[in-house]
Amino acid sequence: MAATAAIEVSTDRRRTQAERSALAEQxxxxxxxxLLNERGIAGATLKAIGEKAGYSRxxxxxxxxxxxxxxxxxxxxxxxxWVDQLNRHVGEKTGLEALCTGLTAHYRFxxxxxxxxxxxxxxxxxxxxxxxxxxxxVAEFLRGQRKVAARWVEEGQAGGSIRGxxxxxxxxxxxxxxxxxxxxxxxxxxGLSLKRMYQEYESYLxxxxxx
Amino acid sequence: MAATAAIEVSTDRRRTQAERSALAEQxxxxxxxxLLNERGIAGATLKAIGEKAGYSRxxxxxxxxxxxxxxxxxxxxxxxxWVDQLNRHVGEKTGLEALCTGLTAHYRFxxxxxxxxxxxxxxxxxxxxxxxxxxxxVAEFLRGQRKVAARWVEEGQAGGSIRGxxxxxxxxxxxxxxxxxxxxxxxxxxGLSLKRMYQEYESYLxxxxxx
DNA sequence: ACTAAACTTGCTTGCCGCTAACAAGTTTAT
DNA sequence: ATAAACTTGTTAGCGGCAAGCAAGTTTAGT
Numbered sequence: 001m002a003a004t005a006a007i008e009v010s011t012d013r014r015r016t017q018a019e020r021s022a023l024a025e026q027x028x029x030x031x032x033x034x035l036l037n038e039r040g041i042a043g044a045t046l047k048a049i050g051e052k053a054g055y056s057r058x059x060x061x062x063x064x065x066x067x068x069x070x071x072x073x074x075x076x077x078x079x080x081x082w083v084d085q086l087n088r089h090v091g092e093k094t095g096l097e098a099l100c101t102g103l104t105a106h107y108r109f110x111x112x113x114x115x116x117x118x119x120x121x122x123x124x125x126x127x128x129x130x131x132x133x134x135x136x137x138v139a140e141f142l143r144g145q146r147k148v149a150a151r152w153v154e155e156g157q158a159g160g161s162i163r164g165x166x167x168x169x170x171x172x173x174x175x176x177x178x179x180x181x182x183x184x185x186x187x188x189x190x191g192l193s194l195k196r197m198y199q200e201y202e203s204y205l206x207x208x209x210x211x
Numbered sequence: 212m213a214a215t216a217a218i219e220v221s222t223d224r225r226r227t228q229a230e231r232s233a234l235a236e237q238x239x240x241x242x243x244x245x246l247l248n249e250r251g252i253a254g255a256t257l258k259a260i261g262e263k264a265g266y267s268r269x270x271x272x273x274x275x276x277x278x279x280x281x282x283x284x285x286x287x288x289x290x291x292x293w294v295d296q297l298n299r300h301v302g303e304k305t306g307l308e309a310l311c312t313g314l315t316a317h318y319r320f321x322x323x324x325x326x327x328x329x330x331x332x333x334x335x336x337x338x339x340x341x342x343x344x345x346x347x348x349v350a351e352f353l354r355g356q357r358k359v360a361a362r363w364v365e366e367g368q369a370g371g372s373i374r375g376x377x378x379x380x381x382x383x384x385x386x387x388x389x390x391x392x393x394x395x396x397x398x399x400x401x402g403l404s405l406k407r408m409y410q411e412y413e414s415y416l417x418x419x420x421x422x
Numbered sequence: 423a424c425t426a427a428a429c430t431t432g433c434t435t436g437c438c439g440c441t442a443a444c445a446a447g448t449t450t451a452t
Numbered sequence: 453a454t455a456a457a458c459t460t461g462t463t464a465g466c467g468g469c470a471a472g473c474a475a476g477t478t479t480a481g482t
Contacts, residue, residue, distance in 0.1 A: 040342030125336030131251030181388025200381045
């Protein structure tokens with residue numbers, strides 16, 4: 001209590017335990033993202049991650065329990081950024097406008113945080129693997145995104161920008177599926193233009209939902 | 212040369228060297244598919260694969276050079292089945308009819324060879340990982356599939372089943388992307404109905420390309 | 423109020439079972 | 453006999469665990 005007045009975050013002196021801990025987790029999460037980009041899941045060893053973050057080989061296990069635990073943290077931290085970006089762009093928009101804005105928000109996200117997106121993608125796709133322990137996290141995230149999109153559709157039908165005989169949940173599946181599929185192809189085949197694919201999909205979407 | 216007349220595949224006696232070799236590769240490929248379903252990429256160890264196939268821990272390395280080599284073989288063997296199925300179903304069809312038939316062919320493929328499809332999917336998605344050595348194979352396969360779909364579109368425009376102002380390559384990207392995205396979501400969230408998603412996409416496709 | 427002991431938490435190191443890959447063997451076909 | 457198929461020995465590196473060390477925080481005695 002008495003000595004807390006002298007704390008200075010800018011200087012490296014006298015960190016609080018909680019600060020040290022949080023800093024270590026953040027550094028290791030970032031190191032993990034970096035190494036996932038450079039070397040992939042198998043190549044991103046706990047030793048490399050710990051040392052890249054400026055610590056020892058054992059700290060990641062200590063903080064996150066396991067390699068999967070660390071990756072769960074990475075997944076969570078990236079998806080938080082994405083949800084934030086999405087809310088910022090879409091705001092109070094609804095219907096077709098929200099669907100299209102969501103699309104360009106996603107494009108901006110991919111362009112703005114390419115390393116984060118790639119790491120998320122790697123983990124995401126790796127989650128299908130029965131040996132990975134974060135499949136439920138991904139599944140739940142997807143379910144949430146479908147729900148958001150379905151609500152946009154419902155509101156669009158109420159507002160008149162989307163024709164009424166579309167089942168919102170079905171269109172949401174297609175919408176999310178297209179995004180996944182486009183991103184996927186783009187990651188696999190660098191020659192493709194992600195922007196063009198998104199624009200093309202948007203134009204299809206407009207035709208599709210026209211009342 | 213002289214003794215080849217007495218070969219009996221049903222009995223285990225006196226196999227030719229080429230036969231032994233081919234049999235071993237086939238058994239190990241199948242064992243790999245099985246183990247990819249049960250335990251994923253990391254869990255499908257060369258030891259487990261070799262022993263499940265009835266051999267020693269070292270034979271897979273001997274035949275395929277590396278774990279990645281074995282997985283390349285799995286990928287190839289499954290994609291051969293898929294291409295065969297596709298050709299069988301689509302035959303000489305063109306245009307919208309070919310696109311829709313391709314869709315149901317894929318659905319039947321998923322239903323008919325679930326373990327093969329799942330293994331392919333796991334490897335496929337794992338190929339995005341910088342550490343995996345079979346990304347080019349997947350990229351080339353995708354490119355080929357896009358080309359096939361684009362030709363269907365072109366022919367459909369010539370035949371009148373698809374409106375002319377669509378760029379074939381773009382629609383092919385969307386088509387393949389949707390298939391990837393639907394399959395992906397279905398694998399991640401078992402509650403979804405793949406059949407319904409495919410039917411839904413088909414109906415969208417029909418609206419989209421109507422001249 | 424000050425300080426030193428007691429305690430908690432962050433972090434490192436040594437170890438174990440396991441893996442992929444290679445090299446050197448043994449068995450089997452030709 | 454010779455070459456191929458196949459097995460076994462070996463090595464470096466992995467993830468995860470447990471023991472131990474170091475730094476931060478609380479508490480008690482003066």
